[in-house]
Amino acid sequence: MNITFLGATQYVTGSCHLIQINDHKILLDCGLIQGDYEQAQKNYDDFPFNPASIDAVILSHAHLDHSGKLPLLIERGFKGEIFAHPATIDLCEVLLEDAGYLNERGAFWENKKRERQGLELVEPLYTQQQARNCLRFFKPVPYTHKTTLMSGVTLEFHDAGHILGSCIVELDLNENNHSKKVVFSGDLGHAGAPILKDPTCLTKADIVLMESTYGDRLHRNWDDTWEELGSTIRNAHSQRGNILIPAFTVGRTQELLYCFNKHYDDWQLDNWKIFLDSPMAIKSTNIYSKYSSIYEDDARKDAQNCGNPLNLPNLTMTSSTEDSMALNRIQSGAIIIAGSGMCTGGRIKHHLKHNLWRHQSHVIIVGFQARNTPGRSLVDGAEWLTLWGEKIRINAKVTTPGGLSAHADQQGLIDWYKNFKNRPQLVLVHGEPEAQKILAEKLNTDLNIKPVIAEYNQCIEL
Structure with a gap:
């Protein structure tokens, strides 16, 4: 044995x-x-x-x-x-x-x-x-x-x-x-x-x-984490840019949607158009909704009493490639949640290509970034990111709320x-x-x- x-x-x-x-x-x-x-x-x-x-x-x-x-x-x-x-x-x-x-x-x-x-x-x-x-x-x-x-x-x-x-x-x-x-x-x-x-x-x-x-x-405590995340979203709106959130399609994406729902007014999320740009994350979110019986108590009660706590009035789920490409024409006012979580693939790389060089843009890193991944480079303060052989200048503000793990x-x-x-x-x-x-x-x-x-x-x- x-x-x-x-x-x-x-x-x-x-x-x-x-x-x-x-x-x-x-x-x-x-x-x-x-x-x-x-x-x-x-x-x-x-x-x-x-x-x-x-x-x-x-x-x-x-x-x-x-x-x-x-x-x-x-x-x-x-x-x-x-x-x-x-x-x-x-x-x-x-x-x-x-x-x-x-x-x-x-x-x-x-x-x-x-x-x-x-x-x-x-x-x-x-x-x-x-x-x-x-x-x-x-x-x-x-x-x-x-x-x-x-x-x-x-x-x-x-x-x-x-x-x-x-x-x-x-x-x-x-x-x-x-x-x-x-x-x-x-x-x-x-x-x-x-x-x-x-x-x-x-x-x-x-x-x-x-x-x-x-x-x-040690992770930052939850209250400080939510305060930083909300402050980043409110400040980004005044700078008239977009917010990119590379998020793992299972787990982190659903947590974000739930917290956006809970803090919708406080974080002034009605100022934004929110996009979940990942077919896999959309499917995963539907699975999360199916299993509300194993949520923690508050979330389970929200699901029972108020309907789906992962839904938002200004949330658009973009499944098709054409809808995803259209997001790259948006210059300001968009929060785009997309995979992959470490920026190693998926649609987030395209959004980084179109937004990283812009001073108005924000990138919020909300998960672990393994060594030798593009996401780790962003966290470590790199000045350039190479995507498909092209070097992109990192002018966007990169934020890493410490408690989101x-x-x-x-x-x-x-x-x-x-x-x-x-x-x-x-x-x-x-x-x-x-x-x-x-x-x-x-x-x-x-x-x-x-x-x-x-x-x-x-x-x-x-």
């Missing part, structure tokens, strides 16, 4: 961990590696195991850095079941098919260049159809519903509060009368965030795998772990090296424990 760490080891994306028990193999997540071109190319590598040997996958949530290689796993031989929350399955239908589309489009344009150069053509990582085929492997598991996956393995999901349907994974393992409780945090949400409940606190485990994305920092901060991570009464063995995953080092030192100082910082292909016996 052991766990091998095969992704998100001293890196934020590519979540994948292998549990071996009773001659069975179970994957926790099977996510894409995201970042620059060199990092993304690693997704084409062979899996460090035979996909046909995997009996089951347990999926913590729908974000592609946790789910995005599932179609590839199936294409290469996996025939088991994928256990996930029902909302996660609905979101995966949207996210994985979109990823397949982007793969196909990327391969198409790459092959155009290769044909002219007489080079060998490339295949997409996987196609839209392969993404659709993935859906028949999913098996829904609601929160707090104990499910026996196979002999010696019992699963229970708990709300992680990160995105809709996100799960903390609790596994009871038994091999040769030797029992262990494994808890995988998945991605832990930021307590007090809109729409979703706070992460569930558990009290018992033998080993805990915990994310550490923001292990080196879907991940727990350092204190949130420590507080969540402190609920385990027996101080179980702790392994840090899903974080950059410096953040993990700082978090480990803080845990040692505060709780007198020495967590393991997972390394690639490291195996821990249970």
